Amino acid sequence: MIHKEGVKILIVILTVLSILNLCIFILSPSTSNILKITVLSASLIFIFFNCLFFRKSRRHFLPDNKVVLSPADGTVMVVESVTENEFFNDERIQISIFMSVWNVHINWYPVSGKVIYYNYHPGKYLVARYPKSSVLNERNTVVIDNPNTGKILVRQIAGAVARRIVSYVQDQKIVLQGEELGFIRFGSRVDLFLSPDTQILVKPGDSVRGLLSPLAKVS
Numbered sequence: 001m002i003h004k005e006g007v008k009i010l011i012v013i014l015t016v017l018s019i020l021n022l023c024i025f026i027l028s029p030s031t032s033n034i035l036k037i038t039v040l041s042a043s044l045i046f047i048f049f050n051c052l053f054f055r056k057s058r059r060h061f062l063p064d065n066k067v068v069l070s071p072a073d074g075t076v077m078v079v080e081s082v083t084e085n086e087f088f089n090d091e092r093i094q095i096s097i098f099m100s101v102w103n104v105h106i107n108w109y110p111v112s113g114k115v116i117y118y119n120y121h122p123g124k125y126l127v128a129r130y131p132k133s134s135v136l137n138e139r140n141t142v143v144i145d146n147p148n149t150g151k152i153l154v155r156q157i158a159g160a161v162a163r164r165i166v167s168y169v170q171d172q173k174i175v176l177q178g179e180e181l182g183f184i185r186f187g188s189r190v191d192l193f194l195s196p197d198t199q200i201l202v203k204p205g206d207s208v209r210g211l212l213s214p215l216a217k218v219s
Helices: 004-029 033-053
Strands: 067-069 074-084 090-099 107-108 113-121 139-146 150-158 165-167 178-183 186-192 213-218
Touching: 004 033, 074 186, 090 213, 113 150, 139 165, 150 165, 150 178
Parallel strands: none
Antiparallel strands: 067 213, 074 090, 090 186, 107 178, 113 139, 139 150, 150 186, 165 178
């Protein structure tokens, strides 16, 4: 299935490439067969890549109010204690997940609860693996208050390739674990900030899948 964020883009791509190939194959009969095959092959590969990127993956999981599930597919880059200065202004455990262009790019709510803070920040487009991208790049910050896990901050971060963050967050709304939080187009990053007494279940280098990989749980 194709995610709704990709439908319009794919329609435009299909239209443009169809016109291009029509012009080459029918309106330009003198064009060499090698060029025709090359353009057609490149068009099909480009369409396949975009369908792969905008694919929608159904996730079957068991909701658990004492477990923080991964909000995204990707690779864990960072697990460390840091000072979070936007909302908490104290020490938190940061977990950063890097999403490559091959990952599903849907972001999900890692816990259920009430959205008590939401803020969009315009910014730069540094490589998402760069530590400072968490505070310098374009980003969305949302804080969910869960009675069991406490307040959890989730931050969507744009990267050097990702130039559009889509957010479905509504401030003060009650959300459920597993609902879609948003979508990031092309390579990007998601950060979580958890309470220092949270039991962390992952380490740098681990591959995680959204809603299927537990990141932490209440001690």
